[in-house]
Amino acid sequence: MKARYGLLLAVVAGAAALVSAGAAVRSAPGAGASEAITGMWTAEPATWKAASPTGPLVQLALTRRRGTHGSSQHSNPVALAELRGLTGDQMSADASSVSFTLERDAGRFSFEGSFRRGEGAGHFTFAPRPEFVAAMRGLGYTVDDEKLYSMAILDVSREFVRQLDALGYSRLELDQLLSLRIHGADPAFIREVKELGYDPLSVDDLVSFRIHGATPDFIRAMQSLGQSRLSAEDLVSLRIHGASPEFVRGLRELGYDHVSAEDLVSLRIHGVGPEFIREMKSLGYDRVPVEELVSMRIHGVSPEFVRRVQASRGAVSIERLVDMRIHGQER
Numbered sequence: 001m002k003a004r005y006g007l008l009l010a011v012v013a014g015a016a017a018l019v020s021a022g023a024a025v026r027s028a029p030g031a032g033a034s035e036a037i038t039g040m041w042t043a044e045p046a047t048w049k050a051a052s053p054t055g056p057l058v059q060l061a062l063t064r065r066r067g068t069h070g071s072s073q074h075s076n077p078v079a080l081a082e083l084r085g086l087t088g089d090q091m092s093a094d095a096s097s098v099s100f101t102l103e104r105d106a107g108r109f110s111f112e113g114s115f116r117r118g119e120g121a122g123h124f125t126f127a128p129r130p131e132f133v134a135a136m137r138g139l140g141y142t143v144d145d146e147k148l149y150s151m152a153i154l155d156v157s158r159e160f161v162r163q164l165d166a167l168g169y170s171r172l173e174l175d176q177l178l179s180l181r182i183h184g185a186d187p188a189f190i191r192e193v194k195e196l197g198y199d200p201l202s203v204d205d206l207v208s209f210r211i212h213g214a215t216p217d218f219i220r221a222m223q224s225l226g227q228s229r230l231s232a233e234d235l236v237s238l239r240i241h242g243a244s245p246e247f248v249r250g251l252r253e254l255g256y257d258h259v260s261a262e263d264l265v266s267l268r269i270h271g272v273g274p275e276f277i278r279e280m281k282s283l284g285y286d287r288v289p290v291e292e293l294v295s296m297r298i299h300g301v302s303p304e305f306v307r308r309v310q311a312s313r314g315a316v317s318i319e320r321l322v323d324m325r326i327h328g329q330e331r
Contacts, residue, residue: 037126037149039064041111044119045091046077054081056088060102062109062124062153072146074153078102083111091115098122105157106132106148126152136161140171147174154181163187168200176203183210192216196223198232205232212239221245225252227261234261241268250274255287263290270297279303283310285318292318299325 039062046057060083061075080088085100095116102109107129113122128148135158136143143151150156156177164172164180167190172180180186185206193201193209196219201209208214214235222230222238225248230238238244243264251259251267254277259267267273272293280288280296283306288296295301301321309316309324312331316324324330 036128037064037145039124039126040121041113041124042119042121043091043115049077052077052079052081054079056080058083058086058091064149066146072149074150076153086111091120092118104152104155105129105159106152109152128152132158141174143174147178150178154178156181160187164190167191167194169203172203179203179207183207185210189216193219196220201232205236208232208236212236214239218245222248225249226257230261237261237265241265243268247273251277254278254281256290259290266290266294270294272297276303280306283307284315288318295322301325305330 041063042061043058046059048059049057056079057077058080059075060078061073063071063073065071080086083100083102086098090096090098093115095114097114098120099110099112101111108127109124110127111122111124113120126149128145133143133148139161151174160181161177164170164177164187167187169190180203183206185203189210190201190206193199193206193216196216198205198219209232214232218239219230219235222235222245225245227248238261241264243261247268248259248264251264251274254274256277267290272290276297277288277293280286280293280303283303285306296318299322301318305325306316306321308331309321
């Protein structure tokens, strides 16, 4: 493993020298043309994510220097088919020099370097597309070099902006456009959640949905279980605390059919699951209100504690069980 990464670092070091030597490269002059951006790249198969509809994915990481302001890094999965001039055979070769490009609406990335056993590294140049800058300016956006570079990496295209506009998301800030792209809240996702009744949602809500996994499938599953009036905040809270459709289904099987989102979250926070409810039912505590179930867990009224109390005192109310635990009475 050390040898493998040492080999990759050696290639990156060579790329760094190339980048340093080419730091003064500029784009061709023209309306809206900007200084070309150079940097280093690394790539490997994106095994952590399913292949795209067009084939396998490559995890492409780009690092560029920003003068005296340090550096910026981006790492995104890109379809191999989009990397023109690069093949899977070249990536898997023992030693393969490569030259390939990535076309974006905002400009073109040109890559040079090499691959060894699936891992590649080298240097790149990004040449902005003046007509893209002009078009974005016409839409009211002032795009500096850094934002233009980020828009190209994340594929924030004119079509992306137009589709958002058609869905009611007009005149968004550039940072909002980038955030939607970073987190995968694309027009297709927005259309799906709209069809499920979540319209309109703020950009922050859309991003939060994606970050926490409030997917259309999750929403549909919860709606099928009677949770049809959940707010955007409810959905995110349920996901954060692990109140899954399976959890809700387990509660319904025990007679808890109409539990609010707030109560579902409370049950999860305090560790009240179907198994705990079943054990309490077997001990004679059936249809216990959510508030009392939570109170039992907060104060440590476990099935084992109940059995000890019942062995010495017989049937005891939940209120009395909680009071005993609070005051340290074990029997």
